[in-house]
Amino acid sequence: MYSSYQAKYFKEQLTLKRPSNSIENLVSALAGARVDLNPHQVDAAMFAFKSPLSQGVLLADEVGLGKTIEAGIVLAQYFAERKRKILLIVPAALRNQWLSELDEKFYIKSIILESKNFNRLKKQGMMNPFEQKDSVVICSYNFVASKQFEVSKVNWDLVVIDEAHRLRNVYKTNNVTGRKLKDVLNNRRKLLLTATPLQNNLMELYGLVSIIDDRVFGDAKTFRDKYINVDNEMTRNIFLKARLQQFCKRTLRKQVVEYVPYTKRTAILEEYTPSIEEETLYNEVSEYLRSPVLYALPNSQRTLMTLVLRKLLASSSFAISGTLDSLILRLQNMLAGIDSEINLDDYDTLDELLEELDLAGEEDKVDAIKQHYAISEELEKLKSYAKLAKSIKRNSKGENLLTALEKGFSKATELGASKKAVIFTESRRTQDYLYNLLSANGYEGKIVFLNGTNSDENSKRIYKEWIERHKGEDIVSGSKQADTKAAIVEEFRSKAEILIGTEAAAEGINLQFCSLLVNYDLPWNPQRIEQRIGRCHRYGQKNDVVVINFLNNKNDADKRVYELLDQKFKLFEGLFGSSDEVLGSIESGVDFEKRISDIYQNCNTADEIRTAFDKLQEEYREQINEKIINARQTLLENFDEEVSSLLKIRNSETNSSISKYEKWIYYFMLSQGNNNIKVIDDTRFQYIGKEYSGAYNLNWKDSDNRKEIFLRREHPLCQKFIEQCDQNELNLAEITFNYSQSGRKISFIDTLIVKKGWISVSKLVNNSFEEQEYLLVSAICDNGVEIEADLVDRLMALEVLSVKNVESNIIERIVNHQKQLELQTIKDIEMKNKEFFLQECAKLDEWSEDLKNNLQVEIKDIEKLIKEKKKEFDNSIDLDLTQMLDRKEELNKLKRLRDKKRRELYDEEDKVDEENDRLQAQMRSRVKGSTQVKQLFTIRFDIR
Incomplete structure (x- = not known):
């Protein structure tokens, strides 16, 4: 049916190391992910690969646009390129969520490192537990800061920092954790993620950019003088935006509603009176x-x-x-x-x-x-x-839950949703109580549990049945904790009506099929609440989400907490939930919880509680600074029309590239598997072999529905075929393609007068700023008509009638065409590298100018002080001689300091220039790089 030449062709297309900043480079990650990709996410991932010389970028999309997905695409591409030394730094509460998301959506394995397992691994003989093979290392901020020595010993390919706004004050000496992270991660490529890159002042942008690359701006003082202490803010914004655009990318929710349909969230407040x-x-x-x-x-x-x-x-x-x-x-x-x-x-x-x-x-x-x-x-x-x-055998809040569920289900039904509710509590014992309460009131057999252990008998049964049901499928990860969570969610989706979950249930699960959420216990941490609601109110949710909250009407502090979360933070109603300004103003959700706890702890009377909450509310109101919001919009946001146009282009590019990639992997599997494969349709086939037998499907959603294997390049069967294909040596041959019986309509073949000719395929490998590979495809008919490379793709997808070795001289024209392609490709590489080089040079030039300007400003400040002191001395006629001499000596000291600084200025400027020259010389030597060309195969073709 297919030949080894076709297998080789499609294998090379699948494994080619394309330039990192091309959409084609990302397709293996995009096509192999279990996510609904949106153009803004692809665009963000492309931005992260913008330049091979970049030290990293900041992705600052608004809340709810999927920064985890954007980072996941980037990580998947790094894994595909075998760059697997990756460190992921996140708030402690998000570690499990990241582990689940990477595993379930991108098939990327990771390990959470914290004190217990770090010490255990050390005892087991592992010198440095951060040195993991083929696993992303996930750690909290504090843990990385506490393990500087071990972290510094790993040659990280990439460091991802989530909620990176925690580092925005890194320039301050009291930000101990931030400064430790900056020092230990210096010169590592970084991907920073935050919805709130600018919250209080422009120095935060300086701090975040300095985490990425210390050679963008000068020092903190220079940044203040140049961009903060200015008279003309409009001019400042133009120049600062130009420098930031190379490192920061931000998309707003209102800009993507064409691609991301949002439903609303509606709140129901259930008040109760305790006994x-x-x-x-x-x-x-x-x-x-x-x-x-x-x-x-x-x-x-x-x-x-x-x-x-x-x-x-x-x-x-x-x-x-x-x-x-x-x-x-x-x-x-x-x-x-x-x-x-x-x-x-x-x-x-x-x-x-x-x-x-x-x-x-x-x-x-x-x-x-x-x-x-x-x-x-x-x-x-x-x-x-x-x-x-x-x-106490009965709880008033519990009794009210029964009424609240009736209201909630009634509202959900009114909105067209199914009868499903997730109930969140902060206690496992409360979870047991609610299970018994609901079971005794009409919900017996309709409830599932989710918590940190799931050690109850019902959960064990669900897990066992799930393992048996999905035996041999990719969905089984091998991690009991992760698989138990997947089993419970599947049971909830298909059979149960109620899921009672602790905070463990809010991490890393997708409940978009459920639109009723009950906060039985309301966390004080707004970020935790947003995370809970985000399990249901997320991309893919078809209905408005109903959120039920409970309030003790005899507790003044509880009332004020709810008022703060509802009216000021706006968590429970609307299209998007809480705004970035609000969530970002809370530096740390746990710190905010401590503030609330302090009020409960120290305030006894209603007046004391009111005063304390008023003060807390005023603090956060001050942090949501309108002037800073305007500055963020000016500096980090692009016009809607510009974004809309770019996203349309990106959407088209992505769909086209993925479609082409899926055809490559499909035809590669057919051509390499030949005798063991039975075609089902143009996206599915059945493979019969000693291992990996089963039905394979290119569409992940369809594969889930049909219980088939999602076909990815990284699947073991595909990897096995790739290894086998690499061992084939291909001699000159003549291949007869079967077009007339293919059932396809290919216009370019129909228009060919002569349907015989030559195809030659070689691979060009260039090592400059990065290793990149290009497939050089030449196809010429015997009458001299050239066939474009894209059309060769379609020709190679045809089945063959025969393959036979030939002894014939390759025509000179095809050799010359290959040489021309080679020269043009090298020229294009050099032009692109020149752009990267000039861009980096411009950055370094601006950095060195900032440093030199700072040196000159320092002298100007001293001269200003000299003038003030001279004026004081000239007006010191009423002072005695000793005082006059002291003032004169002070003035002379300042003059000597000024003269010393003037002499040093040139030396310091020379040092800055030398460092700039050194860095640019390093890059210059790599602009052209080295190039090798390997001939893959040449064939005579005949189209019948």
Whole structure:
């Protein structure tokens, strides 16, 4: 059916190392991803590959536009190029989400490194656990900062930094973590992701760009003088925007509505009144937590523990009851001289809080003998609280949930949605309580769980059935935690009506088939709430999303928290949810939670609570600065018309390139698999072999629906065929293509007068700024008519009638055509490299001018001071002689300093120029690079 020449041709198309800044370079990543690609995401990924000389870029799309997908495309391309030393730095709360997204959408394996497994790997003999093979290393900010030595020893191909606005104040000496990261990652290529690159002042842009590349702007003082302390902001914006556009890219949600259909979110507030017993328990435990000294809580972690205990207290009596037992046990052990930790496993995200707050230090040692009376007194209090908690069998909030679900399902049905709801709680014990409550009230057999362990019997059964159902399929990752999550979500989608999840459920899962979300426990962290809602209110959601929130109407602090989240942060209603300005103003969600916790901890009366929240609200209002919003729009955003036009072009390019790539992989598999492949249609085939047997499909959605294997270049069967194809040596042959019986209509073949000729294919490899390969395809009919390379693609897709070796001299014309292609390709490479070179030179020239200007400004500042001091001296006639001499000496010192700086100026300017010349000379030597050409095959063709 097909020949080894066709297999070779399509294999080379699939594996060619094209220029990094071309759309064709990305197609293997794009075609092999399980995502609905949007043109703005492809455009962002293209921007990241803009120049091989670039030290990195900042992708600053608005919230909800898929920066994870954009980064995933870039990472997938790095993996395809075997550049797999990749470090991903993210907030602790997002580590699992990134791990899941990379695995499920891009087939990229990763490992989360934190203290426990880092130390375990060291003990197992791994010298540097950051040295991972074929896995992305995911770490929190604090962990990377704490492991500078080990991080610095890895030659990273790429470092991705999510929520990079955390580093925008890196230029400040008190930003210890930021400065550590900047130092250890210097000269590594970086991809920064943030929706809020500019929040408070223009120096933040200086900080972020300096993380990427220290040789863009001069120092911080020069940046202030040149771009902040200016009279004409319009002129400033023009010049600063020109310098930023090389490094920063930002797309807005309103610019992509043509490609990303957004549904709305609607809020329902369910107020409830706690029982007398519930209110008593809440007040007594709250008062206990305010005690100046608490032995049950280690001082080193008291802030964290108090925050967690308050959340569990607000969740349910069942949640706090179990935690009180753990506190009681700790005090009893203390009296017995035994050290023990508090068991807070009920709270899923404890490890993340520890990581984020960097509080995982040693506990304080307490002399239990000396403090025996105080500990015993505290123990009795805790026992009384625990007794009260256990006596409460019904929770008012839980009873209201039944009513709220009826309202929610009614609203969802009205909006055309299916009867599905996800309920979020912050406690596993509350999760158990809700399961029993709902099961007893009409939902038995319709509920699934999702938490950090999923150790319940129902989850185990669902997992076991899922593994059996998907045996041998790509969907099974081998990670029990990831596969359990996938099994639960599938069960929820296909059978269950309710998913009760802890925070673990908000990470890395796609619930766009569900449009009713219940915040049974409302987090204080707005970013966490947005993450929860984003599980349902996301790309692919067909219905408006209903969000139900609960509010204790007898708790003044709860009321103000809800008001802040709803009215000021606008999390629950509208088309997009919270704005970037709002979410970005919250430097760290955990820090914000601490602020809220402090109010609960320190305010007793309604007036105190109101005053504290008013102050907090005013702080965040000041941070959402209209002047800065305008500056961000001017400097980082492009006009809608410009963006719209570019996205249309990018959409067309992407679809065209992916379509061509899919044909290459399809025909490569057919031509290399020949006898073992049975064609189903033009995107699917059946492969029968000792291994990897099954139905293969180029379309990931269709493959999921049909339970077929999604065909990617990285699939083991395709890789096996590529290795086999590389071993083939191809001699001169004559191939007869079967066009007349192909059932295809190819106009260019129909117009050919002579349907015989020559095809020659060679590969040009150039090593300059990067290694890049080009396929040189020459096709000439015997009457001299040339066939374009794109048309050779279609010819090569035809089945063959015969292949026979020939002994014939290759015509001179085809040899000459190949030589011309070679020379033109080299010329094009040099022209493109020249552009990269000049662009980088311009950047370095501006950087060196900034440094030199700063040296001159320093002298001008001294001269200004000399004038002031001289004026003071001239007016010092009333002073005594000693004072006059002191002033004269001060003036002379300044003059000597000025003269010294003048002499040094030329030396310093020469040093700057020398460094600039050195860097440019390094690049200049690589502009042309070296070139090799390898002949792949030449054939005589005959089209029948």
